Amino acid sequence: SRTRETFTYQLDTLFLGKKEIDAKLLDDLEELLITADLGLNVTQEVLDHARRKLKRKELSDPNSLKLALKEKLKSFILEYQEDATLVMPDEGPFVIMVVGVNGVGKTTTIGKIAHKFLRADQSVLLVAADTFRAAAVSQLKIWGERNNVQVISKEEGADPSAVVYDGIAHAKAKGYDVVLVDTAGRLHTQANLMEELKKIKRVMAKQLDGAPHEVMLVIDATTGQNGISQAKLFNEAVTLSGITLTKLDGTAKGGIVINICRELKLPIRFIGVGEQLDDLRDFDPDEFIEALFHSADATQQ
């Protein structure tokens, strides 16, 4: 299989056999957190938190330190994570608009989310609003075939808003439960393309009250500190409501989402762990934090 469970490594060399908390352990922890892409600020903050606890003698051994750090990190996520499940409207189609920078996994994630809804007996319609990238429409159509669901599309180069207009109209007429809208990848710094995204969103809202019900930002787990800027600018443009973190089947930990959650108070809905239909999981904060603490060395041993 092309996927690999990174969550199953139980070894934790950093804490193994340590009896005391010393400067070296704190240094190693700094390295571990930075290496997981948590960024300097969050890393300093949790380590300062630990140091304060140490001073007050609230932590006695490496294990309690580890627990304290995990709890602190989890609190950043949990504030808005209590229930990250998507809530569908009582009536009318549930519209999810998927956005993000180039190549993060938007189209693939849509294929996987469609599969998830289908398994819950919901009818799903895909809308190919990426009319820009070469063969993007064909790519989504293949995901449509794999799921055996309909794809609304126009020719390459068409106005994406027009595709969305058609898509929502069709979903309303046919009584679809779920509409997944794929948009073209774009860097958050490209003002004109961000305007285009706003327009797509306006078109949806005009045609269907409350739509889009979810504006999902897709973040690639290998992303570094730029992820913050991505989240902020996409949020400014189209007001995000959730995140999906992809490519967690590699060695990257995706720590940047902790930062994003903290800054923007967004729930993480799903994680992507491969390229196949069922490689999508609900986000589990505990599992995610655990995985952060499994150092790379541990996986190599």
Place this chain on the structure above:
Amino acid sequence: MFENLTDRLEGVFKKLRGHGILTEENIEEAMREVRMALLDADVNFKVAKDFVASIAEKAVGREVSKSLSPGQQVIKIVHQELVDLLGGDTQQIRLDGRQPVTIMMAGLQGSGKTTTSGKLARMLKEKGRKPYLVPADVYRPAAIEQLQVLGERIGVPVHPSSTDMNPVDICRMAMDAAAVQGCDTLIIDTAGRLHVDEHLMDELKEIRKAIHLSEILFVADSMTGQDAVTVADTFNQALEISGVILTKMEGDARGGAALSIKKVTGKPIKFVGIGEGLDALEIFHPDRVASRILGMGDVLTLIEKA
């Protein structure tokens, strides 16, 4: 946040004005700031650590020049060192030697391999070469069609691969097909893969065994964080890459991955992608990327003139 690395270094050197030498003490403090700037730019933790240590060594004992403040002087030293590390002079694709020239793109999913294949084909065509695009990604939905569309846009022939073929066979057959079409440069687009995916990494090794490859270019996203070292190192160990292309550089990522990748592979960064258009490929300029990693664009040109 780091537009003000200069300011922060000035803070460090408040007491040291005009004359004197950079001492171990004040350098150490300055290096803490530099390290933070590097980490914020996504330079790998270990790479940043080694880098800072080696610079501290070089800077201690230097006289503070009259035209620069100590802070500016440290930045100048750091910048120069970054430029040296990032590659010194720029390197291009090798087009001489054994013909046809064969260039294979490899890298993680979504890094920009297919788009960059198109860009490179266009660039080489303009130089008078006769490129031949070879789609060897039989996994990603519509990957072959994607390259076909790009080939059509730039008027470059694309090998008629199909998804039921094996990538190694595709490459072998493409060698002959290129000759028949009178093409002298093959650009092979491979599927994105994780460095830990042994099966797919083996596939690339097999292609490398089956046909002579002039260049193996590792295509990396400039927004990559700390994991860049692990990924680049594994690809390089497996394939012995010959160069690197950094994509999506027109955004606001600080691009510390460039330093990490260069450091662990030792391979030159040959091009940067600066847009989705097929003309958005540039020669890599170490000095620009060095400034960017330090987060200080124009400040540096001023310092350099001093």
